[in-house]
Amino acid sequence: MNIRATIQKIFSQEDLNFLLTNRIPRQTATHFMGWFSQIKVGWMRDLSIAVWKLFTDLDLSEAKKSKFDSLHDCFIRELRAGARPIDMHSNIFASPCDAIIGACGHIVNGQVFQAKGFPYTLRDLLGHETDTSQWQDGEYVTLRLTSSMYHRFHAPYDGSMKKVNYISGDTWNVNPIALKRVEKLFCKNERALLSLEIGQAHYPIALVPVAAILVASIRLHGIDTQFHSGWTGEKNFTCDVQFRKGDELGWFQHGSTIIVFAPKGFTLAEKISPGQHIKMGEALMHLPVGKQASSDPETGAAIQYAPQSASQFNTTGTLFS
Numbered sequence: 001m002n003i004r005a006t007i008q009k010i011f012s013q014e015d016l017n018f019l020l021t022n023r024i025p026r027q028t029a030t031h032f033m034g035w036f037s038q039i040k041v042g043w044m045r046d047l048s049i050a051v052w053k054l055f056t057d058l059d060l061s062e063a064k065k066s067k068f069d070s071l072h073d074c075f076i077r078e079l080r081a082g083a084r085p086i087d088m089h090s091n092i093f094a095s096p097c098d099a100i101i102g103a104c105g106h107i108v109n110g111q112v113f114q115a116k117g118f119p120y121t122l123r124d125l126l127g128h129e130t131d132t133s134q135w136q137d138g139e140y141v142t143l144r145l146t147s148s149m150y151h152r153f154h155a156p157y158d159g160s161m162k163k164v165n166y167i168s169g170d171t172w173n174v175n176p177i178a179l180k181r182v183e184k185l186f187c188k189n190e191r192a193l194l195s196l197e198i199g200q201a202h203y204p205i206a207l208v209p210v211a212a213i214l215v216a217s218i219r220l221h222g223i224d225t226q227f228h229s230g231w232t233g234e235k236n237f238t239c240d241v242q243f244r245k246g247d248e249l250g251w252f253q254h255g256s257t258i259i260v261f262a263p264k265g266f267t268l269a270e271k272i273s274p275g276q277h278i279k280m281g282e283a284l285m286h287l288p289v290g291k292q293a294s295s296d297p298e299t300g301a302a303i304q305y306a307p308q309s310a311s312q313f314n315t316t317g318t319l320f321s
Contacts, residue, residue: 037072045070056148076151076219076251084150086246086281093198093266093285094245095143096207097153097258101276102142102179104268107261112140114186115179122261124187125208127167127234134204137264141272141284144174144257152251153258154280155243156205157287159198164223166192166235174212174257186210186259192218194249199287206261209252220250246281260284 039045048071052058060066064078087094103113110122110132122132145151169190172178179185190211198205209218222241243249265288272284 037075038070040070045074049074052147056146058148062150075147078152079150084279084281087283088245089283091287091289092269092283093205093262093287094154094156094281095278095284096156096249096260097143097145097280098150099143099145099258099278101272101274101278102144102176102257103274104141104272105139107135107138107140110136114142114184115176118179118183118185120184120187124184125191125259126193126206127165129234129236130165130193135206135261135263139262139266139268139285141260141268142257143260143278145252150280152280153207153209153249155196155245155247155249156207156260156284157198157245159196159202159205159243161194161196161222161239161241161243161249163195164192164220164237164239165195166237168232168234169211171211174210186257194220201288203263203266203287205263206259207249208259208261210257210259212256218250218252218256221248 037048045068049058049068052071052074060074060077062079062083064080068074068077103115105112107122111119112122113119122135123130126132167190170188172182172185172189174185174189182188186208192209194207194209196205196207197203211218223237223239241249262285267286269283269285272278278284
């Protein structure tokens, strides 16, 4: 058995995994990783990436560049053109990111699940000032990004981002082991609600990036406010960031989770179930029948991903720094 297999076997032991990734000073570890990952020293970068590969299935073959300035630069790597085809069918709501599907399904009485037997309410997650009735009887999908995955997230459909709600919190690990042990974990962690309106019908969509241990920050294009861990409670910001399906919205500095909430009438795409892997741009949900209007109504075909660069947006802000 090689070193990587041995390490993965050790961390597959749930009690040990939970202890090592949660029963430590989580905020301190997260801030340290944010600082350490941005050190631009060649041998330290190379050693860090080599150690990272021992713990994960890191694949850099799709990366836009082969040399990185730092570990952080590798974390937030861009992909080569064409690496992520976007499903441009007008009835398809695309996945905003690469991920492993977590809990998903129907929203019942404002309640969803983080894992079997572990429910939480939209009100607890999104804050008591948010009108959660707009997603009543809708659908939700939990998208878990591991540390080795592509960390940038994109617009799932044509539309705009109207508001960002920041909610302070902890940085528990969000892996399946923790989700089966910590009640309402997503509601305890630092998070943000990105309020989107998509399509000609202006469907309300919620993208909820959730912080986790070692997630130093989340970057958002088009937001000129710096969100930081010194804040407490909830803070709300209005904006009007226009985007097209597939445009880059921002990125995680490490791995974490995005929870998607869609209103009544949306349905999960085929093969969307817990444990399945999905790539950014692939079908995540179907829009309500007869009310779609998307980017390529003439062909309805998948096109190659062409990322929207940061310079095409007004500003770039930081979440969870």
